[in-house]
Amino acid sequence: MTRSDIIRSLHEEYARMREENLREHDRRMAEVSAKSPRLGEIAEQSRALFMRQARFILARPADVEKMREETLSKAAQLRSEQERLLASLGLSADYLDPVYHCAACRDTGYVGEGVRSMCSCMEKRLIDRMYDSARERGTAEQRFEAFNKDIFPDDELVDGVNTQRKIALRARRMCQQYADDYPETDTLNLLLTGNTGLGKTFLLHCIENRLLDRGFSPICVTAYRLFETMRGTHFSDPEKRSEFTQLTECDILLIDDLGTEPVMQNITREYLFTLLNERMTQRRHTVVATNLGARELMEIYGERVFSRLFDTSNVMPAQLKGRDLRMIAGRSGKKA
Numbered sequence: 118m119t120r121s122d123i124i125r126s127l128h129e130e131y132a133r134m135r136e137e138n139l140r141e142h143d144r145r146m147a148e149v150s151a152k153s154p155r156l157g158e159i160a161e162q163s164r165a166l167f168m169r170q171a172r173f174i175l176a177r178p179a180d181v182e183k184m185r186e187e188t189l190s191k192a193a194q195l196r197s198e199q200e201r202l203l204a205s206l207g208l209s210a211d212y213l214d215p216v217y218h219c220a221a222c223r224d225t226g227y228v229g230e231g232v233r234s235m236c237s238c239m240e241k242r243l244i245d246r247m248y249d250s251a252r253e254r255g256t257a258e259q260r261f262e263a264f265n266k267d268i269f270p271d272d273e274l275v276d277g278v279n280t281q282r283k284i285a286l287r288a289r290r291m292c293q294q295y296a297d298d299y300p301e302t303d304t305l306n307l308l309l310t311g312n313t314g315l316g317k318t319f320l321l322h323c324i325e326n327r328l329l330d331r332g333f334s335p336i337c338v339t340a341y342r343l344f345e346t347m348r349g350t351h352f353s354d355p356e357k358r359s360e361f362t363q364l365t366e367c368d369i370l371l372i373d374d375l376g377t378e379p380v381m382q383n384i385t386r387e388y389l390f391t392l393l394n395e396r397m398t399q400r401r402h403t404v405v406a407t408n409l410g411a412r413e414l415m416e417i418y419g420e421r422v423f424s425r426l427f428d429t430s431n432v433m434p435a436q437l438k439g440r441d442l443r444m445i446a447g448r449s450g451k452k453a
């Protein structure tokens with residue numbers, strides 16, 4: 118399940134919750150009206166009161182203030198009568214108020230006027246589901262704590278100065294620092310480079326899981342999926358378009374395996390630039406893992422994307438070097 122699938126299912130869940138709330142409210146109303154018919158009348162009268170005010174506002178806008186005061190004072194009278202009656206039945210004063218699980222968002226999942234943001238109740242559910250999804254994808258165990266330095270060869274220098282292990286440990290340190298410091302990272306973005314089989318994807322998932330542990334909700338996509346989203350957006354698929362917007366607007370995006378996706382230059386270059394540029398302009402964090410070297414990235418994606426990926430004032434490069442861990446004899450079965 119992707120993040121947008123999860124959000125879609127959360128929207129359905131919240132809609133069901135709101136329906137249940139209404140049913141529960143009706144049930145309470147029926148329950149108390151049976152015991153004290155006056156409570157049913159009070160509810161009816163308050164409804165009528167506000168309906169009348171709404172009609173009045175349209176018909177006589179000049180007298181609205183006076184009308185509003187009248188309505189409020191009448192409503193307050195009804196309310197205290199209601200509370201007295203509820204108390205006499207041994208019920209709390211708010212027993213007939215609208216029913217919500219979350220007072221902040223009234224079970225809509227969103228808060229704020231105009232620009233709405235996700236309510237913490239929904240954010241929490243989202244993160245829980247993302248853990249589930251990481252478990253389903255088998256990446257939940259890929260965490261810094263599980264990083265095993267022993268699988269990296271330590272017997273020869275791979276860049277003339279450092280062994281593969283030393284380089285991997287440095288990359289791990291950078292990734293962990295980034296995930297721990299987020300959103301106050303030294304640089305906005307992180308670029309993980311190195312050939313296949315050196316542990317980039319593992320480190321990317323370590324970052325993802327650490328961020329989840331810290332209560333953030335990163336989006337992690339493979340370049341292949343990103344490409345599908347860009348292609349769909351280009352051909353006006355509304356679902357892909359909204360997914361692309363989400364990738365552009367989420368607080369932290371992790372892109373795995375850039376360079377392994379099919380390339381349709383006019384689409385990839387344009388949309389990847391839009392994505393990276395927009396995210397940078399809005400100061401949103403992006404982590405990219407790629408098998409490609411600088412020259413190949415330049416060739417495939419063009420100068421504009423290249424300049425965003427390697428913008429040294431905003432990007433910290435973490436490089437892995439050495440031999441493909443999966444090819445190293447006797448070490449099979451260990452995931453890097």
Ligand SMILES: [Zn+2]
Nearest residue numbers: 219222236238
């Ligand atoms: Zn809420």
